[in-house]
Every structure is written in C-alpha cells, then in structure tokens.
Amino acid sequence: MTGHIQALSQDQVKTLLRTSKGERNEALYVVAVHTGLRQGELLGLRWSGVDLRANRLSVARSLKVTADGLALGPPKNKASRRSVPLNKMAVTALEAHRRRQNEERLRAPVWHDHDLVFPNRVGNPMDHNNLYHREYKALLKKARLHDQGFTFHSLRHTFGTALIKGGEHPKVVQSLLGHASIVQTMDTYSHLLEGIGSDAVGGLEEAFG
Numbered sequence: 001m002t003g004h005i006q007a008l009s010q011d012q013v014k015t016l017l018r019t020s021k022g023e024r025n026e027a028l029y030v031v032a033v034h035t036g037l038r039q040g041e042l043l044g045l046r047w048s049g050v051d052l053r054a055n056r057l058s059v060a061r062s063l064k065v066t067a068d069g070l071a072l073g074p075p076k077n078k079a080s081r082r083s084v085p086l087n088k089m090a091v092t093a094l095e096a097h098r099r100r101q102n103e104e105r106l107r108a109p110v111w112h113d114h115d116l117v118f119p120n121r122v123g124n125p126m127d128h129n130n131l132y133h134r135e136y137k138a139l140l141k142k143a144r145l146h147d148q149g150f151t152f153h154s155l156r157h158t159f160g161t162a163l164i165k166g167g168e169h170p171k172v173v174q175s176l177l178g179h180a181s182i183v184q185t186m187d188t189y190s191h192l193l194e195g196i197g198s199d200a201v202g203g204l205e206e207a208f209g
Contacts, residue, residue, distance in 0.1 A: 005153055007161040008033075012145055019143035024104075025135060027090075027097035028118050029155065034090040036159030036177050039152050040064055041080070043126050044072050046115040052094060055086045059178065063125050070125045072114075080178035160185075164192045 008016065013033055020026045028042060037045070040062035049058040059082050062075040075081055086094070097117070105111045105123065112123040120126045132152055140146040156177070163173045170193070174185040186193065 005151060005157045006149055007158040008145075008148075008150060008154060010162075012148070013158060015143050016139065016145060020139055023135075023139065024100070025097075025118060025131075027093040028131075029139070030093035031086075031090050032152075032155040033158055034087055035084045036156045037084070038062065038076065038080075038156060038178075039128060039131070041075060041178075043116075043118055043128065043131070044075075045117040047098070047117055048115055050094060050117060052086070052091050055091055056083050057086060058083050063128070065128060070127065072125065075178065077178070077180040079174075079180050082175065082178050084176060157188075160189060161192065164189045 017026075017030060017033070020029045023029075031037065032042060035057070037059065041059050044061045044063035045057065045059070046061070049060055051057070059075055059080060061072050062080070064071055064073050094117070104121070105113075108122055110122055112119075114123060114125065116123065116125060118126060120130070136152055137146065140148075140150060160173055160177055163176070164170070170185050170189070171182060173179075173189070174182050177185065179185045179188075
C-alpha cells in the first residue's frame with residue numbers, strides 16, 4: 001500500500017503550507033510534514049506530550065475509529081511509542097496554535113478539555129473523516145494540488161522521502177516514523193535507495209589497490 005503513496009515535492013509542500021496560513025489547523029499540516037506522524041497520532045497528540053522548550057514531542061497514544069466511535073489508545077505498535085524532534089518551524093507553528101486555541105476555548109460556549117493539540121471546535125477528538133474531507137481536501141483544492149492523488153498519508157510519506165533523499169540512515173528514518181521493523185522502512189523507500197552505495201565497490205580499488 002505504502003509504495004503507491006505519492007510524496008509531495010519541495011515546491012508542493014511550500015505551496016500547501018503557504019495556503020494553510022491562517023487556517024484553524026495550520027499547525028497540524030506543518031507538524032505533519034516536519035515529523036511524519038500518522039493522522040491518528042496527530043489527532044491523539046496531547047499538549048502534555050509536547051515540550052516546546054526541548055523541541056520534542058512524544059507519541060504515546062493514537063486516535064482510533066472503533067465500533068463504538070472514536071477512542072484514544074496506544075499507537076499502532078511498540079515502535080510507534082517514540083520521541084520525535086521538532087524543528088523551529090514546527091515549534092513556531094505550535095506556539096501560535098496554542099495561543100489561537102486558548103482564544104478559541106474562551107469563546108466557546110462549551111469546551112471539553114482533553115488536553116488535545118488538535119481537537120474539534122469544542123475540545124473533543126476530531127473525526128478523521130471530517131479532517132480529511134472537510135479540511136484537507138479543501139486545502140488541497142485551494143492550493144491547486146487536488147488532482148495529484150495526495151492522501152493525508154502523503155504528508156507522512158513526504159517526511160520519510162525527504163529524510164532518505166537527504167542521506168539519513170534508514171535506521172534513523174525507521175525510528176522517527178515508528179516503523180515496526182527496518183524491513184518496512186526499506187520496502188517503503190527501496191526505490192530511493194537503489195543507487196546508494198553503487199560506487200562503494202569502485203572505491204575499494206583506491207583503498208586496497
């Protein structure tokens with residue numbers, strides 16, 4: 001499944017984030033492309049797991065769709081419980097988002113405080129489908145990226161792709177993405193790894209010759 005997911009180019013990411021400026025969940029998209037968190041991990045993220053001074057966040061739970069509705073539970077697998085670094089752009093976006101959320105909470109007639117970073121407009125967990133169909137798809141259309149086949153998971157795939165293209169070690173990418181095994185990481189990004197090391201053997205002529 002993951003092999004068919006398309007990553008956004010650098011220009012497309014810039015266009016998407018520029019288009020999201022001023023949107024209620026602008027920070028969600030910034031954090032998504034800069035951390036690679038799954039949609040459920042983003043929607044289950046709590047402020048208690050975000051340390052803006054240390055520039056890190058902790059993935060400890062995920063929002064899941066169950067037979068009884070939405071529920072917060074442990075993430076996808078043991079490896080998914082992880083600490084993820086935050087760059088300056090993500091920290092700045094989250095700081096602004098927290099200020100905006102505090103204002104929203106004061107204006108709301110009722111607010112259900114679950115300490116969620118990305119709740120709905122009354123503080124409850126945000127429905128995956130509402131986020132995707134009402135907000136994300138509308139954002140893609142506004143950014144003129146709606147005909148590219150991008151899913152929400154494309155944001156996560158964009159993060160992983162950028163790391164691999166930047167020369168990051170697959171084990172580090174595995175850890176940051178919370179993949180259960182290195183095999184999953186290698187399979188997902190195998191098309192980007194094919195040329196890596198191709199000249200390594202040639203280098204032995206100089207080393208051993």
